[in-house]
Amino acid sequence: MHTPVSLLAFEAEKSSDHKQADAVAGVTTDAAVTDVEAAVMEGAPASFKTLDDLAKDASTCRLCSLADTRNQVVFGVGNPQADLMFIGEAPGQEEDLKGEPFVGRAGQLLDRMLHALKLDREKVYIMNTIKCRPPNNRDPRPDEVQACNLWFDQQLDMVQPKMICLLGRVAAQTILQSDAPLGSLRGRWHDYQGIPVWVTYHPAYLLRSPRQKEKSWQDMRQLQQRIQALNSSGAVA
Numbered sequence: 758m759h760t761p762v763s764l765l766a767f768e769a770e771k772s773s774d775h776k777q778a779d780a781v782a783g784v785t786t787d788a789a790v791t792d793v794e795a796a797v798m799e800g801a802p803a804s805f806k807t808l809d810d811l812a813k814d815a816s817t818c819r820l821c822s823l824a825d826t827r828n829q830v831v832f833g834v835g836n837p838q839a840d841l842m843f844i845g846e847a848p849g850q851e852e853d854l855k856g857e858p859f860v861g862r863a864g865q866l867l868d869r870m871l872h873a874l875k876l877d878r879e880k881v882y883i884m885n886t887i888k889c890r891p892p893n894n895r896d897p898r899p900d901e902v903q904a905c906n907l908w909f910d911q912q913l914d915m916v917q918p919k920m921i922c923l924l925g926r927v928a929a930q931t932i933l934q935s936d937a938p939l940g941s942l943r944g945r946w947h948d949y950q951g952i953p954v955w956v957t958y959h960p961a962y963l964l965r966s967p968r969q970k971e972k973s974w975q976d977m978r979q980l981q982q983r984i985q986a987l988n989s990s991g992a993v994a
């Protein structure tokens with residue numbers, strides 16, 4: 758688990774400014790830092806937490822009724838400092854059992870799409886609009902999306918991706934707050950909180966409609982061009 762910069766800064770400040778006070782109070786600086794760390798992890802201003810801490814908090818979430826039917830919260834997977842984030846709809850049955858997004862057949866296709874971009878799960882970050890499986894894989898309800906925003910927003914703030922790729926109609930309409938069909942959201946860049954957003958087909962849809970794969974590869978190529986442009990400007994790790 759990496760220590761967040763904010764915590765390091767906090768520790769540095771404590772060890773210089775308050776060393777004297779600690780000495781007067783009869784504690785060593787090291788002990789004081791340990792106390793601070795413990796307080797941070799328990800008392801928890803969100804800015805001091807890591808992604809792992811957040812995942813742990815989310816794992817017991819009961820903010821919506823999906824908590825009654827899920828097996829596991831499916832938080833997210835990948836590089837916590839990824840420049841590219843993929844966002845799908847919601848966990849399905851296999852994801853609910855395994856606790857990881859996109860592990861079923863659609864996930865295998867997503868892996869192949871990543872491979873085509875010379876990427877893999879360790880280089881990007883993958884999550885869903887909501888973290889728990891809706892019964893019978895129905896679309897997430899607005900109240901569930903709303904409740905899950907608590908985790909979604911913090912996760913996005915922590916990863917700080919430079920680009921987002923939304924997978925499928927539900928993710929696209931939810932994140933972009935649009936009623937437009939997927940076809941009209943594809944092929945142009947959108948913006949979410951200052952982050953460039955690209956929209957493509959959901960891999961599960963491509964499994965059902967393999968003829969659309971050609972269009973999906975076109976989307977991926979355009980995404981790759983933007984990644985390469987960022988790369989050559991030194992922005993993508």
Ligand code: URA
Nearest residue numbers: 845846847848858859
């Ligand atoms: N479909 C999604 O949208 N997300 C998953 O994690 C799995 C399937």
